[in-house]
Amino acid sequence: MATKISISPYHHSSASSHRQPPPFTAPAQLPNKKRFTVFCSSSKRAPSPPSAVAEERKNPSLAEQLSPLSTTLLSDNANKTQLLSKPKSTWVNPTKPKPSVLSLHRHKRSTYSYNPQVKDLREFSKKLNECEESEFLAVVEGIPTAPTRENTLLVLNGLKPWQKSLLFFNWVKAQNLFPVETIFYNVTMKSLRFGRQFQHIEDLALEMIEKGIELDNITYSTIITCAKRCNIFDKAVDWFERMYKTGLIPDEVTYSAVLDVYAKLGKVEEVLSLYEKGRASGWKPDPIAFAVLAKMFGEAGDYDGIRYVLQEMKSLDVQPNLVVYNTLLEAMGKVGKPGLARSLFEEMMELGVTPNEKTLTALIKIYGRARWAKDALELWERMKSNGWPVDFILYNTLLSMCADLGLVEEAERLFEDMKSSQRIKPDSWSYTAMLNIYGSAGNVDKAMVLFKEMSKVGVNLNVMGCTCLIQCLGRAKKIDDLVKVFKASVNSGVKPDDRLCGCLLSVASYCDGDDANKVLSCLELANPKLVALVNLLTNEEITNIDTIREEFKGILNSTSVEARRPFCNCLIDICRNRNLHVRAHELLYIGSVYGLYPGLHTKTEEEWRLNVRSLSVGAAHTALEEWMSSLAKIIQQQETLPALFSANTGAGTHKFSQGLGSAFASHVEKLAVPFRESEEKAGFFFATREDLVEWLQSNAVA
DNA sequence: GTAGGGTTAG
Secondary structure: OOOOEOOOOOOOOOOOOOOOOOOOOOOOOOOOHHHHHHHHHHHOOOOOOOHHHHHHOOOOOHHHHOHHHHHHHOOOHHHHHHHHOOOHHHHOOOOOOOOOOOEOOOOOOOOOOOOOOHHHHHHHHHHHHHOOHHHHHHHHOOOOOOOOHHHHHHHHHOOOOHHHHHHHHHHHHHHOOOOOOHHHHHHHHHHHHHOOOHHHHHHHHHHHHHHOOOOOHHHHHHHHHHHHHOOOHHHHHHHHHHHHHOOOOOEHHHHHHHHHHHHHOOOHHHHHHHHHHHHHOOOOOOHHHHHHHHHHHHHOOOHHHHHHHHHHHHHOOOOOOHHHHHHHHHHHHHOOOHHHHHHHHHHHHHOOOOOOHHHHHHHHHHHHHOOOHHHHHHHHHHHHHHOOOOOHHHHHHHHHHHHHHOOHHHHHHHHHHHHHOOOOOOOHHHHHHHHHHHHHHOOHHHHHHHHHHHHHHOOOOOHHHHHHHHHHHHHOOOHHHHHHHHHHHHHOOOOOOHHHHHHHHHHHHOOOHHHHHHHHHHHHHHOHHHHHHHHHHHHOOOOOHHHHHHHHHHHHHOOOHHHHHHHHHHHHHHHHHOOOHHHHHHHHHHHHHOOOOOOOEEEOOOEEEEEOOOOOHHHHHHHHHHHHHHHHHHHHOOOOOOOEEEEEOOOOOOOOOOOHHHHHHHHHHHHOOOOEEOOOOOOEEEEEHHHHHHHHHHHOOO
16 A cells, blocks of 8 residues: 555654653554544643652652543642652552552442341332422421431431432431441532532532541542533543542542543553553553543553453453443444444354444444445344334434435334334434435435424424424425425524534535525524635635635634534535636635645645545536646746556445535546546546656646 | 432434
């Protein structure tokens, strides 16, 4: 395979900015975009604390070992508190050469002695759960036995709503019959965590500190995971830091909870550092820890990372369980490896692990996205014949898969199944999937039937369903219906997002006169600046490129990243369809300057390639013309050219795909450029140097 | 959910 020379800013040849060699061989291929960002951030790392302090001690403390964390993740005063913190000897075992970052022993569970009152106390908890808060004090006085330590703990354990747990806990404290120990706080905190009440949990933790009640690993892991679930990650990190500063070493539960905190923050390097330190301390990570790592690498799109997880599990002889398999499958999907997902699934089956809804959802999604119709349908058959579990998310994923593969009849059958099912009723996701299918297949009538049906059965149209419907009506040139649907949607609470705006803009690009104005008046309600730019582009002859660039920049800055290129594509189409070719070229230029078309040109010694896969038809035409004129200049300057030139439009594997390839082919024909569509490689056009040079010299496009 | 950690949808 020819080495691609990427013009992307992420072209870096080594992981040299990595602070220390990763435990796995540095990837042979280029680090991907997100990975590079991670490596890059490490170079911004704050300097380590003064080394003299560290040199005095032979055994670096846990705080020092983790100091890269506190210097990157905490505010500047983290350094100070670290240096001022307690003597480290309390948590360094002097007989051990290497101090441990985690304790290999878990907390011992307290054993319950048999309580003959257990049934009554459970009943009592239920009563408390069900009573009004205003009745609480009256009900609690009716406790059937003496409120001893054991009895109250049993009741507390049976309480569900966090309000009740807190009320009961406060009542127990007010009785003042026995010292309220750590376990009472832990049980109450757990209930509060279910209610996502971080502030209450933190208040209890501070109360424990104030009263001198010990916080143990269970307390800390509960606090940390509650902060995590509430998305208060700085608090999660805070409490972890606080824990080791008090001299308590995390056990593997707290440790993997913290790994997950850093993983969710996207701090891949920190997670790996913690992981390695744990391993060096003799930790044998369990499946939960590996699930955390696998999820993180999947989110980061880091295939090497996933391979590393698999390799680590193998070398440590840790069998993945169902959750780990599910996470790995998801991750394989995220990094775009459908084949590996398939073989992992087969491996899992051979080991006798039965898939659940999540497993199947992940796989169906992967096969649908990859357009692997055969595998998707086979799996669907297996699901049915094996009676594997199905839930509404899986149903909706199957519908989306049908949309991806253009399986209209199958989707209709499934949708009818859902309607007649007692358990699984179609929701807005299901309707969106169906609208997507009818929209892509160009079946306006059925799409409109669904639209009307939705308001009848009381399912709200969401912004994505609205986008599908608008696209469908636009393609069918039913502009009056489009306007009606758009206004009705906005009135019923749909908030137009960038994708919907992009969809309206694209409809406007292929409509003429009145119709275009109607569509633009809808767009005006959602994004007036975008419409102003369209007017600037199409109405004012005197508008210069600098004005356009500034306006466009302002719009791009307030547009989500994934919608930026589509915006530019549509604007180019609008210009071309109005015969404003110079404007179209200006827009392509501006788009390239703003990085909307990375990898548009790739070059090797043998071959130069134009990649137009992510361009609209108009943008692809513009890019081809632009390329030809720049090649003409290169020829004039007598620079070296490769033997082969190619253009890649993509094969358009989607059943409903719009056919960029054929549009490109006809433009090639119109210009009479000597590119030939490849018969072996779908979506590729090739020209030899000789043919192209001859054409360029006789056509003088420069 | 029986004092603590991990996985499903454009």
